[in-house]
Amino acid sequence: VLMPEMDGIEATRMIKREAPTTSVVVMCTRGDPDHLLEALKAGASGYVLKRSGPQQIQDAVRGALIGECPLDEETTMELLRRLVEESPNGCGH
Numbered sequence: 001v002l003m004p005e006m007d008g009i010e011a012t013r014m015i016k017r018e019a020p021t022t023s024v025v026v027m028c029t030r031g032d033p034d035h036l037l038e039a040l041k042a043g044a045s046g047y048v049l050k051r052s053g054p055q056q057i058q059d060a061v062r063g064a065l066i067g068e069c070p071l072d073e074e075t076t077m078e079l080l081r082r083l084v085e086e087s088p089n090g091c092g093h
Contacts, residue, residue: 009038016043023064027057031075033082046070 006014012024025046026039036047045064048057049072060070 009035009042012039012042012044025060025064025070031072031078033075033079036071036075036079047072047075049075 008026008028012026015022015024020043023045024043025048026035026044027048027050028035029050031049039047046060046069048060048070052060052072063070
């Protein structure tokens with residue numbers, strides 16, 4: 001997400017604007033639920049951590065290419081917990 005000229009979220013927005021059918025998998029050093037949410041809003045197809053193993057990264061890229069949405073599980077769960085806590089009705093109850 002953090003890059004010298006423009007951040008990965010803005011780069012994702014630009015890529016999706018210019019080439020909407022392109023799959024973008026965002027890679028981050030650490031899982032951050034805010035970055036995950038912003039990446040998805042920008043049009044990212046996936047979100048993986050750089051510390052993931054080579055096979056996991058390869059699987060994420062391949063998955064994004066066939067329409068899957070590969071997401072770092074821990075970061076996704078943290079985001080979902082936060083969204084549920086912020087929801088006025090909790091988990092739909």
